Amino acid sequence: MxxxxxxxxxxxxxxxxxKRSLSFEVFPPKTDSxxxxxxxxxxxxxxxxxxxxxxxxxxxxxxxxxxIEIAKNIQNAYSVPTxxxxxxxxxxxxxxxxxIEDMRAAGIENVMALRGDIPAGAENMPRDYKYAFELxxxxxxxxxxxxxxxxxxxxxxxxSQSLEQDxxxxxxxxxxxxxxxxxxxxxxxxxxxxxxxxxxxxxxIVPIVPGIMPITNIKQVERAITLSGSYMPKRFLSxxxxxxxxxxxxxxxxxxxxxxxxxxxxxxxVANVHVYTMNKPQVAEAILKSIID
Ligand SMILES: Cc1cc2nc3c(=O)[nH]c(=O)nc-3n(C[C@H](O)[C@H](O)[C@H](O)COP(=O)(O)OP(=O)(O)OC[C@H]3O[C@@H](n4cnc5c(N)ncnc54)[C@H](O)[C@@H]3O)c2cc1C
Numbered sequence: 001m002x003x004x005x006x007x008x009x010x011x012x013x014x015x016x017x018x019k020r021s022l023s024f025e026v027f028p029p030k031t032d033s034x035x036x037x038x039x040x041x042x043x044x045x046x047x048x049x050x051x052x053x054x055x056x057x058x059x060x061x062x063x064x065x066x067x068i069e070i071a072k073n074i075q076n077a078y079s080v081p082t083x084x085x086x087x088x089x090x091x092x093x094x095x096x097x098x099x100i101e102d103m104r105a106a107g108i109e110n111v112m113a114l115r116g117d118i119p120a121g122a123e124n125m126p127r128d129y130k131y132a133f134e135l136x137x138x139x140x141x142x143x144x145x146x147x148x149x150x151x152x153x154x155x156x157x158x159x160s161q162s163l164e165q166d167x168x169x170x171x172x173x174x175x176x177x178x179x180x181x182x183x184x185x186x187x188x189x190x191x192x193x194x195x196x197x198x199x200x201x202x203x204x205i206v207p208i209v210p211g212i213m214p215i216t217n218i219k220q221v222e223r224a225i226t227l228s229g230s231y232m233p234k235r236f237l238s239x240x241x242x243x244x245x246x247x248x249x250x251x252x253x254x255x256x257x258x259x260x261x262x263x264x265x266x267x268x269x270v271a272n273v274h275v276y277t278m279n280k281p282q283v284a285e286a287i288l289k290s291i292i293d
Contacts, residue, residue: 087116
């Protein structure tokens with residue numbers, strides 16, 4: 001795995017090198033009491049020396065401050081460049097600005113600028129931001145010299161009427177100052193390849209990093225279908241049917257499927273693949289090992 005040093009900690013630099021690399025996503029603790037176990041899991045994943053790690057942001061939650069803490073720890077203790085996520089839709093301008101300042105002070109150079117989802121029943125939420133492109137602009141104006149990533153949806157964002165409409169808004173978001181995009185999970189690589197071509201012909205020229213989710217339990221499958229409307233190929237569904245009731249076998253089958261997806265992406269010229277590890281070091285390790293072998 002390549003390892004940038006010194007000032008070359010920006011993810012855009014890593015993606016520019018075009019060498020094969022693998023990056024991992026982790027999530028911060030959802031409660032104060034789980035901080036130690038999450039920190040330990042993220043440290044085990046960081047010790048595998050991925051090309052970078054992203055740390056998600058619990059929109060509006062009281063533990064959202066941990067995103068920066070976990071990202072800073074990974075960067076300082078393991079020299080792994082980190083990408084701290086930030087959402088805006090349920091925050092005031094003041095909160096967002098102070099989070100940006102906290103990131104800058106913590107030495108975070110990469111930020112994933114997201115809209116987030118409006119929590120159910122949160123009618124009295126702040127309405128300072130409507131879309132992620134507004135956060136991208138805010139980050140660009142902050143003077144933080146951040147490398148900024150954004151989300152994209154090969155199977156179309158659930159609120160969009162069509163792929164064309166989604167791509168039009170995606171282009172506006174990129175033009176607001178994005179350096180790269182990371183995709184929502186998908187289980188059929190053809191969906192990514194077709195999306196990539198459409199994005200390029202819509203004038204979106206930044207790197208589009210595919211996001212791969214190794215499925216290790218049946219709940220993840222239900223969540224992927226409900227939240228993202230992910231298409232599940234027959235071969236994948238039959239694996240779930242066969243192994244879904246056996247957690248160990250399901251993990252093995254889900255990791256093997258993700259490894260096949262990643263190998264195919266590399267074979268088709270994709271340089272960096274981002275893996276949603278769900279904070280499972282053994283999953284990250286198995287995938288990394290298969291890539292190196
Ligand atoms: C890689 C990745 C990482 C993520 N990480 C997190 C995380 O850490 N925390 C979290 O809470 N959520 C996270 N999410 C989920 C994300 O917050 C949701 O999918 C959310 O619904 C959309 O966020 P966005 O940044 O893509 O929004 P946007 O880019 O704002 O798009 C949202 C919708 O609005 C439409 N739209 C955009 N601009 C306009 C406009 N000007 N007019 C009309 N419509 C418009 C888009 O087409 C789309 O349908 C992540 C998603 C991905 C793919």
